[in-house]
Amino acid sequence: MVFDFSEFSASYFARRPFFVPKVNSGILDALEGLPFLHSLESLLDRWPGSVQVHLPDLRDEASSLETDAERALSFYAQGMGLLFNDAHVLSPLLQGWLQSIRQEIGLSALTYGRNLIYATPDGQGTATHFDQNINFVLQLRGIKRWTIAPNTQLKNPMTRHTLGLPVDPEMLTYLEAPMPTQMPPGAESFELRPGSLLYVPRGCWHSTEAEGDALALNFTFTAPTWIDLVTAALRGRLISSSDWRDTADLSEEKFDGLLQDLIQDLPSWRARDILAVTEVSGDQ
Ligand SMILES: [Fe+2]
CATH class of the missing domain: 2.60.120.650 (Cupin)
Structure with a gap:
């Protein structure tokens, strides 16, 4: 050491x-x-x-x-x-x-x-x-x-x-x-x-x-900041949705709908789940 x-x-x-x-x-x-x-x-x-x-x-x-x-x-x-x-x-x-x-x-x-x-x-x-x-x-x-x-x-x-x-x-x-x-x-x-x-x-x-x-x-x-960890997790989460993967056509109505879905999802987010992904993938 x-x-x-x-x-x-x-x-x-x-x-x-x-x-x-x-x-x-x-x-x-x-x-x-x-x-x-x-x-x-x-x-x-x-x-x-x-x-x-x-x-x-x-x-x-x-x-x-x-x-x-x-x-x-x-x-x-x-x-x-x-x-x-x-x-x-x-x-x-x-x-x-x-x-x-x-x-x-x-x-x-x-x-x-x-x-x-x-x-x-x-x-x-x-x-x-x-x-x-x-x-x-x-x-x-x-x-x-x-x-x-x-x-x-x-x-x-x-x-x-x-x-x-x-x-x-x-x-x-x-x-x-x-x-x-x-x-x-x-x-x-x-x-x-x-x-x-x-x-x-x-x-x-x-x-x-x-x-x-x-x-x-x-x-x-x-070292990654909290911003980096949450941004990585957010991308990992959203990329599984074809609606989020859609090309942004600047429709506020569509974007608000997507944000509402995200807001409903966020209360279930836990640090442990995110770190389980970042710390395992990073050590490989
Ligand atoms: Fe320096």
Whole structure:
């Protein structure tokens, strides 16, 4: 197990960051057994897919390009950060850790869990932003400083947002206060060194900066919301009806009839029945 959830559960449920200066030696030894994590060079030698390059204008994933492992090093040498997505495909060990973390913290089987590897040159990092994901960062090489602040502008974002960029139209519908112009007050700082682990709660503001060349392994979880579960259940229910499958011809009378049928059906809906479907299908 990558962390002891009993130590961490209070922070998790309070949506507070949780920092472990050095994880246990069993985890570090297991990571040493994965040659692609030893250095950026060994990762590039073994990486089969494309690499995301973060362009210097925004210091953010919102401004990036895709390249291959061969060309990635020259971007890195020019001071640009690299992101290796879905790194767990290279390692059954990482896949097992992703699954055990997901189960330990009680996320749905429909969760998209993956490993991301960030290679960040000295002095670089990410601009202030928040994500819709739940994230655990395990520092492999170098030092990375994280600054994390609570998000008082909105709870439970459905998408990522970077400070200073336009707010997406859907997010505007649930934004509770104006977006800040700089890292909001109440920020905490964490210095991650090799072997450090940081839990970054969903939705909190954060920025990073590397001191020396830094390599970090992220365990990132995009978990379904209640909206996702009920929407999946609703579609599963309605699709058995040829009337609901009919092409919408914009007749209000017909639509009202269908909604009345649905309203009569809803009182019999139970969480247990829906979860029985989502959690079984998701684990396959
Ligand atoms: Fe982030």
